[in-house]
Each structure stands twice: as structure tokens, then as C-alpha cells.
Amino acid sequence: MTSLALAAALRDERHGRLDMLPYARALDLHFDQDDSEVRLIMPFAIGLVGAPGRIHGGALAGLLEIAGLAAVIVAQADADQLPRIRPVTVTVDFMREGSPIDTHAAATVTRLGRRIVNVSSLAWQYDRSRPIAAANINFLLDWPEAT
């Protein structure tokens, strides 16, 4: 699911949109990064609603997965030499309901392997210290045969 365009945007820009992934475009995802991390923003929209007045858990899981993917991409040494990056297992805990406001997410790589990358991803709204959802994601990296 790696997109070289995504990697290029994360390498070259501090802020931007993730429109190169149609699914991220549907969620209207933006990114914002500094030297320490990439943060994603999912602005509230009616299309995110599951139960009345609450963001659908699936949209939160999708946001957490893409935050994880971004963390895996920026952790790679060479943005021009990327493997295919696929989540193998995703476990999400939902701690608080998603209110109809913007949601933020950021992920940290807990172990960077050549084939497996373990990632911990958090989503929050009002207060980063009170996350609304958290995901543990194990990504599998498929390197091109040549390398």
C-alpha cells in the first residue's frame, strides 16, 4: 500500500493533504510534521458519522492505520527506495467516543525491523493526554527483489 507520492510529500512538505491515497482523501486527511513526528488531522464531516453524533469507529481505525503508515515511511532510511508496506494485524482499543470535532493522530515505531515494523498509534481530540482510540499495528515490508 506504499505510495511513493505519499513518501515524497512526507519528505518535502511540512503540511499538506494525503489526497494521493483515495481513502485518505475520502476522510479529508491532512498532515502536519516537525522533526519529531508526523501528525494527521481528520476534520469533522458528516460523512464520518456512525451512531448519531459520534464518529464511526471504522473511520478512527482508518485514521490510526494511516498515521501508522506515515510513521513507517518516515522511519525508512531512503524515501526513494521503499518496500511495499502492508498492515498484517491491527488491534484497536476505543477509549472514548469520537465527538463531532476534528480528530488528531500520531504513531510511534516501537520496533523498526527490515521485514516487520511494530507501531503504536494514538488518536485524540480535545486533549492529547486523553486519547479516544489507540492501535497496535504490525506492518510487513515487502522489498523489491533487486535489493
Next chain:
Amino acid sequence: MTRGADDAAARQKRFLQRFLDSVPHLKLIGIGYRDHGKDWAELEMPFAEQQLADPDYGIIASGAIFTLLDNCAGFAVLVVRGEMIPYATLDMRVDYLRAPAAKATVIGHAECYRITRQIAFVRGLAHDGDPANPIANMAGTFMFTARADAMGMFPAPAGSEAAA
């Protein structure tokens, strides 16, 4: 099956279809009703562009499959309860076994195999035509967030005593 039972089943199906059609996020991703039984439910996600993570490879975003299975599991909980009770996902795990075939309709199937006063336990899978060859496997727990009678019963299934 009697004519009356057929009508009741059709009525329940229409009710659930309308309910699912009214969920904005399902409409955004392109997920709709497929089928349900006493303790299981199925949703389907016909291929659509907004589900793609990588257009170059035609890879469906795992988040879209997660959404399909999450909602499918919640739907299975509702059919076991037989009422529109508010619930929230407590946790859910999805193992992505393989990529779906290009432009395939992805089907989510979930079974609520245990239910207590507060928690429902669900297992399920996603496939692209053959349930014996799944794309993804899921396990999740759901909790009830309000009183049982908060949102009312939905039309009883065929042959159910609850209709009386």
C-alpha cells in the same frame, strides 16, 4: 414458510436496510446491507474508488475493511438483541490475510457468539466471494452504552415469538 412469515422477514430486512442506509459513514465508504440471521449479519462493499489506499496497485485500504467488519459486528450484536440498542466498540482486532481480488466486492460476515448484560463478543471475517478463502479475520468486543429500551425494538423476524 407461511405468507405471513415471509412478509415479516421482508419487513425486518427493509427496516435494517433503511437503518444501515442512514449511517453517513457507510454511505461515504460504500457499504450496504447483504443478509442476516439469528446471530449473524453480513454487509457488502462493492468496489469503489474511495476505498483504495494505493491506486497504482488497486489495493483497498485496510481501514475500509476494518470499517466493514466493525459495522458488520455491531449489526450482528443488534440482530441478537433484536432491538436498536446503542453500543460502542470496546476493542477489535483484524488480521489481514491477503489482498482482495482487483475490484472485488468485499463481503463482511460477523457472528455474535456470546452476549452478556454489558458486553457482546463477536467474531467474523471478510471475503471476496468464497468464505473458505477469507481476506481478513476479526474478533471484537462491544459494550452497551445505554438502557436496553432506549431506541425501541425492530420488527420481529419470521417465526419469532417476540412479535406477539
